[in-house]
């Protein structure tokens with residue numbers, strides 16, 4: 001099985017559209033199949049860390065993300081009750097120098113449309129719910145609920161945490177409910193306000209944490225408020241909650257948070273699921289990307305970033321080995337699986353350290369933050385230097401590319 005001329009992508013989330021853009025820029029024909037009737041990223045914010053922004057630069061969308069995004073001053077860890085700073089990692093003034101890209105907050109729908117708007121309409125197919133795949137030595141075929149099929153040299157499952165493609169390749173396996181649920185909301189505040197600092201703020205408390213940051217160019221605040229629960233919570237954007245429920249879940253938390261929560265209009269409850277890292281993502285002519293391959297807890301803000309990196313590396317691998325699909329997919333996995341596995345496991349670990357239940361455990365953790373702030377400032381707080389340093393462009397440096405995505 002040799003040449004890769006056409007790729008079919010199942011799923012048009014951030015990973016799917018990032019892959020489509022990257023393939024087109026490498027001159028590889030692609031068709032994308034999305035279950036929904038249109039692209040529909042949800043109403044929430046997302047943090048794009050420098051490692052993902054490097055890919056956004058590489059595909060030529062940097063000016064657009066800068067125009068729409070918000071650049072936070074720092075990542076700041078605060079005590080849930082007193083608001084005291086446990087750590088502060090400067091971002092705005094240092095990311096570009098340290099990592100060759102800034103750290104950006106943006107609305108998810110805006111991030112998605114950066115990629116999607118460059119795709120020719122005729123390659124995007126909606127209302128196409130994939131029900132399975134089949135393959136032989138010469139091709140792979142995605143099968144859809146409406147009775148249609150699409151055959152290509154390579155099919156990529158970018159269909160999210162409950163991936164049908166993954167289940168078809170490796171058997172059904174429910175993702176693990178992690179015992180965490182989060183409330184997600186965006187509060188329009190009209191501009192930077194004194195009770196929400198212009199940072200990526202992690203409020204760490206017993207059995208929960210809250211992340212706040214500005215989106216919509218600084219006109220609204222995105223809230224991700226995580227708490228532990230014994231109750232199974234659905235992972236769905238249709239699972240509405242209420243301001244009252246949200247306030248009741250964080251009693252005694254800092255007054256600035258209470259003030260922010262009391263302005264929430266629309267709020268959703270979201271169960272958090274993940275899976276263990278997989279030993280492989282590929283079977284023959286079908287592979288996986290993004291959450292379908294490595295769903296993770298959002299505590300390192302890396303799920304979409306990993307999907308974007310995956311897309312760029314997979315397109316580069318295919319372009320480097322156009323006449324040898326097994327070599328392309330082996331190179332893709334060799335580059336991506338170790339990194340995404342480490343991020344998956346580290347994200348789990350963050351869930352533990354952010355939520356330490358007793359004052360003594362919290363004191364020890366915060367003391368450690370203070371020591372590291374003195375002796376190793378770049379590794380303080382959420383210890384993400386190794387995540388941000390990664391540069392997917394190095395992998396793709398020698399792959400042939402077209403001048404524009406069209």
Ligand SMILES: Cc1cc2nc3c(=O)[nH]c(=O)nc-3n(C[C@H](O)[C@H](O)[C@H](O)COP(=O)(O)OP(=O)(O)OC[C@H]3O[C@@H](n4cnc5c(N)ncnc54)[C@H](O)[C@@H]3O)c2cc1C
Nearest residue numbers: 011013014015035047130159160290291298301303304305
């Ligand atoms: C609370 C929270 C906060 C987060 N914050 C961040 C952050 O700050 N930074 C970050 O990088 N990541 C963050 N993430 C993670 C990020 O949202 C996901 O990792 C990312 O969206 C995964 O992209 P994806 O394209 O792989 O999957 P998805 O976004 O799930 O897209 C999958 C697509 O496939 C489609 N689909 C599904 N099944 C089928 C089918 N059978 N046939 C056809 N189409 C199908 C879906 O409709 C969807 O469009 C966060 C996640 C959560 C829950």
